[in-house]
Amino acid sequence: xxxxxxxxxxxxxxxxxxxxxxxxxxxxxxxxxxxxxxxxxxxxxxxxxxxxxxxxxxxxxxxxxxxxxxxxxxxxxxxxxxxxxxxxxxxxxxxxxxxxxxxxxxxxxxxxxxxxxxxxxxxxxxxxxxxxxxxxxxxxxxxxxxxxxxxxxxxxxxxxxxxxxxxxxxxxxxxxxxxxxxxxxxxxxxxxxxxxxxxxxxxxxxxxxxxxxxxxxxxxxxxxxxxxxxxxxxxxxxxxxxxxxxxxx
Amino acid sequence: xxxxxxxxxxxxxxxxxxxxxxxxxxxxxxxxxxxxxxxxxxxxxxxxxxxxxxxxxxxxxxxxxxxxxxxxxxxxxxxxxxxxxxxxxxxxxxxxxxxxxxxxxxxxxxxxxxxxxxxxxxxxxxxxxxxxxxxxxxxxxxxxxxxxxxxxxxxxxxxxxxxxxxxxxxxxxxxxxxxxxxxxxxxxxxxxxxxxxxxxxxxxxxxxxxxxxxxxxxxxxxxxxxxxxxxxxxxxxxxxxxxxxxxxxxxxxxxxxxxxxxxxxxxxxxxxxxxxxxxxxxxxxxxxxxxxxxxxxxxxxxxxxxxxxxxxxx
Numbered sequence: 001x002x003x004x005x006x007x008x009x010x011x012x013x014x015x016x017x018x019x020x021x022x023x024x025x026x027x028x029x030x031x032x033x034x035x036x037x038x039x040x041x042x043x044x045x046x047x048x049x050x051x052x053x054x055x056x057x058x059x060x061x062x063x064x065x066x067x068x069x070x071x072x073x074x075x076x077x078x079x080x081x082x083x084x085x086x087x088x089x090x091x092x093x094x095x096x097x098x099x100x101x102x103x104x105x106x107x108x109x110x111x112x113x114x115x116x117x118x119x120x121x122x123x124x125x126x127x128x129x130x131x132x133x134x135x136x137x138x139x140x141x142x143x144x145x146x147x148x149x150x151x152x153x154x155x156x157x158x159x160x161x162x163x164x165x166x167x168x169x170x171x172x173x174x175x176x177x178x179x180x181x182x183x184x185x186x187x188x189x190x191x192x193x194x195x196x197x198x199x200x201x202x203x204x205x206x207x208x209x210x211x212x213x214x215x216x217x218x219x220x221x222x223x224x225x226x227x228x229x230x231x232x233x234x235x236x237x238x239x240x241x242x243x244x245x246x247x248x249x
Numbered sequence: 250x251x252x253x254x255x256x257x258x259x260x261x262x263x264x265x266x267x268x269x270x271x272x273x274x275x276x277x278x279x280x281x282x283x284x285x286x287x288x289x290x291x292x293x294x295x296x297x298x299x300x301x302x303x304x305x306x307x308x309x310x311x312x313x314x315x316x317x318x319x320x321x322x323x324x325x326x327x328x329x330x331x332x333x334x335x336x337x338x339x340x341x342x343x344x345x346x347x348x349x350x351x352x353x354x355x356x357x358x359x360x361x362x363x364x365x366x367x368x369x370x371x372x373x374x375x376x377x378x379x380x381x382x383x384x385x386x387x388x389x390x391x392x393x394x395x396x397x398x399x400x401x402x403x404x405x406x407x408x409x410x411x412x413x414x415x416x417x418x419x420x421x422x423x424x425x426x427x428x429x430x431x432x433x434x435x436x437x438x439x440x441x442x443x444x445x446x447x448x449x450x451x452x453x454x455x456x457x458x459x460x461x462x463x464x465x466x467x468x469x470x471x472x473x474x475x476x477x478x479x480x481x482x483x484x485x486x487x488x489x490x491x492x493x494x495x496x497x498x499x500x501x502x503x504x505x506x507x508x509x510x511x512x513x514x515x516x517x518x519x520x521x522x523x524x525x526x527x528x529x530x531x532x533x534x535x536x537x538x539x540x541x542x543x544x545x546x547x548x549x550x551x552x553x554x555x556x557x558x559x560x561x562x563x
């Protein structure tokens with residue numbers, strides 16, 4: 001079985017983001033970038049499936065500017081066999097990303113696509129479901145457990161209020177949630193080895209996909225900042241305020 | 250050109266988030282049609298048809314739809330989509346699982362977590378865990394939107410029943426099926442619906458101490474929440490988690506106890522009406538946004554608070 005893992009380069013989760021004053025976007029200059037944490041979990045799961053000899057090959061793909069090669073090298077250092085960058089300087093909506101991934105999935109003849117349930121920049125939580133739709137494949141979103149046996153897969157999904165376990169036929173798209181696993185760190189020898197691994201750069205234009213814009217971003221604004229209130233001295237004060245000032249008790 | 254609202258339900262009751270989606274739908278053009286897809290879901294249909302503002306109810310009641318899987322719900326919604334300018338669903342796990350699949354089949358974009366309507370093609374939605382608000386214009390003919398329930402009021406009024414139309418389209422479920430559903434049973438209110446939430450963080454130190462949170466919650470009739478740190482430490486199950494990767498809540502009263510207030514947690518609760526923070530570190534981020542804060546040892550404060558509230562209420 002061949003697994004394709006889609007990874008996105010995003011602002012590091014531990015960086016506090018700054019919205020630009022002119023509302024044109026979020027400040028990316030001199031900001032630490034990382035692999036989207038949910039995608040790291042997807043890659044870890046793919047590597048474990050290869051270690052259990054369920055998967056033969058793990059290919060990672062990213063879509064974006066040249067800098068994404070750094071993210072892919074990191075993925076290769078973690079253990080992916082091969083990497084593909086579909087290079088483009090345009091920011092695409094989820095539907096167009098899904099169409100690009102559809103092309104790569106079919107070209108690679110992947111049996112399973114693993115990716116994070118959302119990226120921590122746009123928070124859209126759309127691309128895996130869209131990819132599954134246009135491939136005509138079933139989907140297993142928000143996965144916290146994956147069991148594969150021949151062409152059948154059982155996935156436990158984190159849904160509001162509990163867990164659902166579904167059986168899904170392969171090929172399929174699985175989107176990963178936080179509790180699926182704990183990703184490994186890259187070792188120094190593997191970081192060195194990753195430099196020799198294959199990383200193909202495919203210009204998006206060369207794929208001849210017909211992609212049109214579906215949404216236009218007009219502004220990115222900072223949310224209104226909530227003003228802090230009063231520091232109280234005692235439990236009695238607190239109960240008094242909640243009853244008589246806020247009137248919520 | 251009206252609005253189609255996909256109803257979230259469990260074949261017995263409409264989920265309360267749908268009432269918030271209906272309030273969002275009122276801000277779109279045209280009449281509101283609700284779609285109920287499920288199996289033996291007549292009680293849901295009755296509830297929906299008598300909810301204020303609903304113009305018509307489409308019902309697809311088939312065994313194939315019992316577990317509401319995206320693989321056959323999406324093509325059903327696509328088959329019904331033609332007359333509607335907007336299709337709305339809650340940005341719950343149900344809505345997020347379904348609507349992108351519908352959008353891709355219709356070859357249109359979808360906008361997630363809508364919090365505000367500017368005009369019929371322009372909306373605000375949250376990105377970066379709520380640390381930024383993005384205004385987007387939809388260029389496609391249709392607007393497919395998941396609605397963040399906490400940003401819209403709940404519609405609680407009733408009306409005489411709206412017209413009900415049966416949808417015969419019965420799409421088989423071929424490549425996926427539900428094996429098991431484990432829903433967490435709790436006598437406490439559901440997090441996203443609770444008027445009061447008591448949340449605990451790493452400051453509780455262990456699972457045993459988390460009972461202090463539960464005792465306070467029970468005195469107040471509140472739901473119990475937790476920070477990601479508390480979930481990761483194994484104090485409570487994952488579905489207690491409030492934050493970017495957990496539930497987004499906006500109750501009347503939110504207690505953050507032993508929670509420092511990481512960005513990811515604040516994203517899930519900062520729209521609460523009144524926030525009470527109890528923490529030993531007066532510089533913790535949560536203290537900067539709390540309506541009322543108490544600095545001190547939560548193991549001293551919490552039992553006192555619970556005891557005094559208990560004597561107040563009795």
